[in-house]
Amino acid sequence: MERLQKVIARAGIASRRKAEELILQGRVKVNGRVVTELGAKVGPRDDVEVDGIPVEREEPVYYLLYKPRGVISSVKDDKGRKVVTDFFKDLDKRIYPIGRLDYDTSGLLLLTNDGDFAHSLMHPRYEIEKVYVAKVKGIPTGEQLRQLERGVKLEDGMTAPAKVKLLSTDRRKNTAIVEIRIHEGRNRQVRRMFAAIGCDVLKLKRERYGFLDLKGLRPGEYRELTPHEVKLLRAIALSGGRK
Structure with missing residues (x-):
């Protein structure tokens, strides 16, 4: 069982704090019933909706990409330029970058489908x-x-x-x-x-x-983060990014 706001955040719909606001505003349903309690928990078989739209509950994934120059740090580009998710064509999950690197900047970029995790790393108080x-x-x-x-x-x-x-x-x-x-x-x-x-x-x-580097990767290549690396990133963010 997980807290309802965490499930919403992990689905990438909103940060955990914003998810709490959605719950308090009566915009979230669990198994067809409006839930307004922040302490509510849901299991994997519960149906969750936000504004009438079902929440897709995917298993969280975490990737480290060696972004080349000349690539947009986004999931799409209205000018038709190459974006970072183009390197994950075979992935059946919807992922997005944590933060961004400029079009002309190369290097280490993280991608995930875990909105709560992404928010914790990008929060101004916890910059790594x-x-x-x-x-x-x-x-x-x-x-x-x-x-x-x-x-x-x-x-x-x-x-x-x-x-x-x-x-x-x-x-x-x-x-x-x-x-x-x-x-x-x-x-x-x-x-x-x-x-x-x-x-x-x-x-x-x-x-x-943080402690992550590009060892073993060439531009355009990626690898999945280990569970231990994900756990360490969470700990570093919560400690204020100074480890």
Whole structure:
């Protein structure tokens, strides 16, 4: 038996908090009867409806994808461009990405059909550390790198402190390779942070997400997360993303 709001969230209909609101508003039925109690639990044979629409109760799945450049972090694109779910053609479950990577950014991306799990990882309070490697135009000075570490002012506010490491430089081409670790997940954040210090990003890759990495995968390949990895991700999110 599981709490009703968890079942709704896992189906990807809404976050658990939003699911609780739907229940309190009388928009959820179990076996044809309206349920407005947040403590209500349902079993696998119970029929659940939200606004008259049956809830599809699939087994939760969790995947790690090495997203290539030139792919949209979405389940569909109105311009007909390739999307991340195109790599899962043989999967009979409806999955979606947790967060996003820009069209021109490659690297580690998680996908699931567990809405509650996705919400816990994306919640602003529980952002998990993400490690990016950027090739930038220009060679940032020590002071510029310290600016990134302290936080830079963007149009949507100051960024949180970051961890930054200069990996290599090419003075002939006037480029540098920089590793940056952040906990936030704003739109195009890493690119905007480097632009703020005068170094445009030429190439960007997400190398790590928490303790997960891309070892053994090529662009476009994916693997299923182990139950232990899923359990650890939940624990890290609930601890504030600092493990």
